[in-house]
Amino acid sequence: MAEATHDDKRRQRIHLTVAALTLLVVVMFVSAAWTGLA
């Protein structure tokens, strides 16, 4: 049981990492496009 909780926490942390990095990808893409639009 304790192990399952540990795995769930790790899964949540992985999802959070992926979400934060995806946001960074979007921000950098939009920033690059903005240099052309500004």
Add this chain to the structure above:
Amino acid sequence: MATAHHADHPTGLSRWLFTTNHKDIGTLYLIFAFVMAIIGGVMSLVIRSELWQPGLQLVDPNFFNQMTTVHALVMIFGFAMPGFVGLANWQIPMMIGAPDMALPRMNNWSFWILPFAATLMILGLFMPGGGPAAGWTLYPPLSVQGGMGTDFTLLAIHLLGISSILGSINIIATILNMRAPGMTLMKMPMFVWTWLITAFLLIAVMPVLAGAVTMLITDRHFGTHFFDAGGGGDPVLWQHVFWFFGHPEVYILVLPAFGVFSQIIPTFARKPLFGYDSMVFATASIAFLSFIVWAHHMYTVGMPMAGELFFMYATMLIAVPTGVKVFNWISTMWRGSMTFETPMLWAIGGVFVFTIGGLSGLMLAITPVDFQYHDTYFVVAHFHYVIFGASVFGLFAAVTYWLPKWTGHMYNETLGKWHFWLTMIGFNLTFFPQHFLGLAGMPRRIPDYALQFTDFNRWSTVGAFMTIAAQLIFFYLAIRCMKGGAKATDKVWEGSDGLEWTLSSPPPYHSFVEAPKVK
């Protein structure tokens, strides 16, 4: 019983198509990188054959320009980057005590995008008007004017970028969340550290390249004028955005190799790495500085004096953390019980060659002097010393270092040494004379040249053929090692240290089903 279950996996073609195993995917990446290296290498031989003597003899000038363009794109996006991602896939889970990567299915997808992207890029050469001929930097207006082959390449770059971004997200998620208990960040092997920082660089700059390429596509097909001066746009905008990606890209190609050198040198000097903490901070400093030096690639566009001074000093500053790294590698070797097996030769050779490239980089950083060197063969010599020195030497160092672990067999040391020395001599023969050609004024990306440049060009062509021929030895060495040979021990090297060496050689299909404890 549990081990047998975990070792179970599909066989034949479906194993390789549907695999989510980090070792299988690592192998796929490495094979792909080697195939692309051969394709890019053949293109370099076309270039060098044409430059054997002045005048036009083998190919027409437009095709020559396509060769210089696609050679660079294939080598950077098809060979060096996938090669290091292959190493990351094989090694990172084993080095941090994880069973696999954090996102194994995405890992499969990251790889299988690559062959299609590479095919698109190569097919571009066969389109009406041929492939892109604007140079790998794809500067407008040439890249706006190119034929359909340019569109193939731009789409291929998008796909390669997506693959890199997915791979990097996976690597960061793995390193931050899958480490064995007790392995704090500052206990991680240097190869893992350099890849963590490289993955952040990739995530920060690949979307910037994607943004620039998207604007280029809309300029070509949807009536926008981002880079078209005639429509109110600015071609220099491309140069800024491209090099904001392009300079960190150099460190993306170089930093994982620094990680490899930092693993190998302590092993064969039989001493711990000198200055581990400073190595980590130097790597992070190089990565940070790589974001604020991009305009040193474009001094000649006409920048304000303040801009030129800023980019000159910021560029020179990179020599400090790089110097720290070189100092630490030398200090690690100092009074060590050194032996010179093939991986150590590649590591020392890589540091030596890269340092020459770093010194010519300092020369190029000086703004007024760069006006003399810009777009000459001096630049070609410089970046080949940097990228070949780090990436190619780093990849061969890594593959010979870990091949016994991966296959369970020792490779043939004599063949390994022949491969190293022939490549080392061939490489220097190719690129050292190009410094002199550049200083004497020979421009890059031209199929013809003035008579007085003939001798140095001939040396260069002989060296290129020698370098490529030497890779046949590596091919034979790798195949022979995969098929058999002396049994490798689990530790393989007397001085090796780290979790991967606690696994059997070859390691089980799933490494570390139970997490090891790190003290």
